[in-house]
Amino acid sequence: MEPPHSYLQQASAAVVHHQDYLNHRQDHALCGAMLEAPTVLDAEPPDVCPDCEVKLVEYHAVWWRETALAAVAELEELRVRYRELAGEDTAADTEAPRQEAPVPDLPEPVTFLDRARKELLELCRQFDGAVPYFRLKNTMQAFSDRLGTDERVILAEEIGADGSLIRWCATEAERLGWTVTNSPVQAENELMWDAWTHDAYQAPKKTKWRLGRSRD
Ligand SMILES: [Zn+2]
Structure with missing residues (x-):
């Protein structure tokens, strides 16, 4: 032409x-x-x-x-x-x-906290009113694992306080109207909670066994 x-x-x-x-x-x-x-x-x-x-x-x-x-x-x-x-x-x-035209500008979940909330909500919706704590923990752990190191740091900053994602999620789930069952939070014992969350990252409880046996 x-x-x-x-x-x-x-x-x-x-x-x-x-x-x-x-x-x-x-x-x-x-x-x-x-x-x-x-x-x-x-x-x-x-x-x-x-x-x-x-x-x-x-x-x-x-x-x-x-x-x-x-x-x-x-x-x-x-x-x-x-x-x-x-x-x-x-x-x-x-x-x-x-x-x-405006679709590309629409904010998808912007912050990591938004993404975490979305993930949490998707989980909660599978349950009728009560979410088992271990499911919440597993799901959010998997979410956290998919993030890069830098992203996890940003997420922790967004959470504020002690930056514990699982703790934030438990509170957020309750706020959104779900009960978290079998949660260490229900024991209202912060130390116990910490033990739970630490266990998720740490190797078997050898120390405990040794301590238990050290008496004899
Ligand atoms: Zn001419």
Whole structure:
């Protein structure tokens, strides 16, 4: 696909001009020369007016732009027809491009705490009112494991206080309306809680056994 050309020649003159593609004047050449009753040549002549050649760049730019815009318009029309064929509501089509635009800007869970809350909520919804503590702990532990070291630090900062994700989740679950069953929190013993959370990261309780046996 190329911009089409056509040529004008005045009967008496040897020089051949381009048509006035830009202003579409029948009695003018592209270079601006006035022509009297010119003959239109279809085939490209060996020599064309150099002033016309200079203006050709401008014509080509305009032509390509118009061609591109027409292609875009045609594509948009095809999209609309495609949606109609796909069974979508025609009324919704006109709204669709405007609705689609902001989607990438919509904030997905922004902070790690938001993501943790989302994860927690997804878990809680699987239970009717009461979430077993071990499920909460396992799920949030898995969530935490999927984070990088830096991300875990940020998450801990977002949690604040002592930065314990599991503890935050237990509180958050209660706040969202679920009861956490078999939670160390119910024992209302912070030390016991700490023992629980520490156990999650530490090796077997050899120390305890040794302490127990050290008496004999
Ligand atoms: Zn010319």
